[in-house]
Each structure stands twice: as C-alpha cells, then as structure tokens.
Amino acid sequence: DFYRFKAWALVVMSGERTIEAHAPRDSPCEQSKLRFYCSWFCPCAQRTWVCLEYLSDAGLLDYTYIPINPYVPGENNQDTKTPLSLAEKAEKYPDFVAASPRGLVPALADRSGGGENVVNDSLVCCEYLADLCPQSGLMPPSPVDRAKVRMFWEHCASQVIPHFYKMLMFKSDQREQAKQDLLAGLSFANAKMQAVSPQGGMFLGGNRFSLGDMALGPWMQRIPIVLGAYRGFELPKTEEFERLHQWWEVLRVFPAFQKCLVDEDRLKRNYAGYADGSATSEVARDWVGIGNKKPTPAGPATTN
Template identity: 80%
Template sequence: GMSAMVCGEDTIALHSPGEDPAERSKLRFYCSWFCPCAQRSWVCLEYLVDAGLTDYTYIPIEPYVPGVNGQDTKTPLSLEQKAEKFPDFVAASPRGLVPAMAEPSGVVVNDSLVCCEYLADMYPQSGLMPPSPADRAKVRMFWEHCASQVIPYFYKMLMFKGEQREQAKTDFLAGMSFANKRMLEVSPQGGMFLGGNRFSLADMALGPWMQRIPIVLGTYRGFELPR
C-alpha cells in the first residue's frame, strides 16, 4: 500500500489468486513487477485498495523464456508463446504487453494510461483525476509530454552509444526541464504530490521513471539530474 510500509513481494502475496470462489468477483491485474508502465497502474490499484474502494487479483506475467533455477534468460517470449502460456492475458492485451486488466464482467483494458484512466473513471470519488475538464486536460497534457518528450530519451540514453547517447541526454534534460514547468502548472499550490496534497494520476506520468533515474541512469550512465 501507499501508506503502510509494504514491499512489492508482500503486495503480490496479498493479491495472489487463492482458491476462494469470491476471487472471481475481483478485477484481474496482469503485471510484470519490474515494468515501470505496469507499476503506474499497480500503484493506482493499491491506492484504491488503501481507500477501501476496490480489490484486485495480481496475475504475474513472466515475459522471458524461463532458464535454469528460475533465472530469467532475458529472451522475450514470442506473442505466440505468450498466447499459449497466458491466454487470458493475451485476450486482454493482444500485443502481449503489460499492464492489462480484466473485469469479471468480461471488460478488458490494456495500456498503462488507459488502465489508470479506467480506474479513475470507475472510482471518481478517489480523486485519481480532478473533477473539472480543464484540470483533467492539464493532467493529460502532462502525461502526453512525459510519454513523447521524456521517457523515450530515458531508454535512448541506455541503448545508444557515443554521440547519439549525448544527444539523448540533451533531449532528456530538455524534456525534464519542460516537465518541471508543467508540474508547477499541474500543482500550483505545491505539495508532496503533483496535484498538491493528494495522490493523482499526474504522479504516475513519470513516477516509476523518477525512481529509476538515480538507480538506473545514475548507476549505468553516471547521470545526475541538475538541481
């Protein structure tokens, strides 16, 4: 949960499918624990659980060919292999990408933003999205900016070498600097969250990547965000 000191493994254990037939009344969440996109929707689900608004079942999706002793091979499963191993997941996400969700009613949702917005729409009282169309547009513009101008360069800094990597770093910094201005628009009053004093979808536009800047870009690229 957001408030309790619960780690990912505990969260997965708490929401793993059990034998109880009541499980069938819960939303099924298809997730790979390490995927930042999936983490966006996972955090929103945990927020709703903490608020007492809903519950869900965590279905782990292992996207790699299994190796020996439970080690990952890092060889991605083909879409055909995924469809064979996780048919319900691929029915919910035809390109085999996490996150995805399936409701007991048969409704299926995929793509991290669409999953987040679906949850916000299902539980408007959660405050996951602000009520006014103008404020909702601000949150969506912020997401769009992060998706097109920040996140791609995070990966390019890791994939590219030499001059291309330097260019990716310049582009990443430009995207982050603009995002910083946008954050102030989304959260004019300041506060711990982008929406001020409460959590909202705005926090999930970049949240899982912000955590990875020191961990991944810091460790592998010696990168530090300027203060």
C-alpha cells in the same frame, strides 16, 4: 497539511509483499472480480498497479495480481529482455492474451458487471480505474485539470520516457544527445508542474494524488537506480529541476507508491539487458530502431 501527510506516509511495504497479498486465492469464491496482469519490473504496469493500491487502500475495490513474465528465461532463471512470441505468451498465459491481444502489460479483466470487460494499455487502464471510482480523485472533476493531467502524460510519454531508454541503450557517442534530450524533457516537466501547482506537493498540489503523478513517477524511481548505476546519471539539484525534486520527495513516500516498489538491486539487474544492448523487447525495438539508422548497441553492462 501535506508535510504531516508526508511524515505519516513513511510506512514501507515492499512490492514483493504486495504481490503476495494480492495473489490468486485457492477458492474461486474468494477471488477478486478484478484481475490485474502485471510484470513487476515494468514501469508502465507500475502506473496501473499504484492506482490499484491507492483504490484498495481507500476500500473502493479489491484486485487479484496475476504475475506475467513476457520474456524467455535466462541461464539459472536470470532475467532477460528477449520476449516470448505472441503464440508462446498465448500458450503460457491464455487469459492474459485474451485481455491484451498484443501480449503487453498492463491489462485488466473486470468481471464486476456480470460479464467480463478487458482493458489494456497503461493510460487506458488508469483512466478506466478513475472512471470506475470517480470519488477517488484519480482524475480531477474539473475539465481544465483533467486536460492538464492528460497534457502532462503526453509530454512525459513523448519527451521524457523515450530518452530514458535511449540514454540507457545507445552507445557512448550517441548517449550525450540522449542525455541532453532527457534533461530538456525533464526541465519542461518541471516548469509545467510548477505552473500547475506552485504550492508544491503532488502534481495537482498538496496531497492530491492523481494520474498526473503516474505520468512520470515510475521513471523518476528508475533514474537513480538504473541510469545512475549504468550511466552515472544524476538529475541536477538546481533551480531548473527544483519542483521535480520536491514532488518526488512527496511521491516516493506515498503509501500506495511505496507498496509497489520492488527490491532496488533486483530492479537494477533486470535492466542489464537494456544497458548491454542485448535486449530485443518491444521497448528496445521501438527506441533503438527509431529513424532510418539503427543506433549501435551500448556494449557490456557495467554499474558504477
């Protein structure tokens, strides 16, 4: 059963080691035909990365990890959230921009079919991998279950993830509403997951890993690490969120997911630009700039 599976899954391999294991090889004949353009800190890219690791572990494909840093380096090469222009990205990473014309991760370049197929956007990349390896179960065979996965993905994209960034980036007088909106979105996600799989385990139940788990997984990882550190936020351990907590305990020890977890302190430092209001990335522009009135930046980043 999935509890034995959970115990078996307690083998940890860091994201840094996974990146090294899939780094470009010296010999062209040793290169994988599937190239994955990723930024280690990006939760959207992590969705695709976990799917790739899952398929790689199953022996269904191999891939090459191409690291992308879309931001201007800070002092002493520290992380910033000031993006390179598209022209600068094209000059620095021409193959990446060819695969992702907006210069956003994740992106895939697949040469397995003779030519080169390019794919970008996290959902599209994940569905492409699911279609490439239908036997993997990344997307379930049932049209009803596939619809459940897509509806859960849409809910997380519109009712959870934006409020994660708003709570991190908004000033204190605006932050409480963002917190309540985040809790409301997570409460609905809990109820939806409970309805889909009341028996527990992954989104589809038991150990059935799927794209449904990647709708929210990378942000569940960041809630305690990032929101906990910068905003003192903790997801309440109440019945309202019980299914989410139980699901997270299963997902966080899933081998493919663990292989894509980078050092927590490194991840926390990377989000300082969002927490102190200095970020000008696409995420910052999208969520801080929502509506007619631009919210006031948060102020200096501090951790609890």
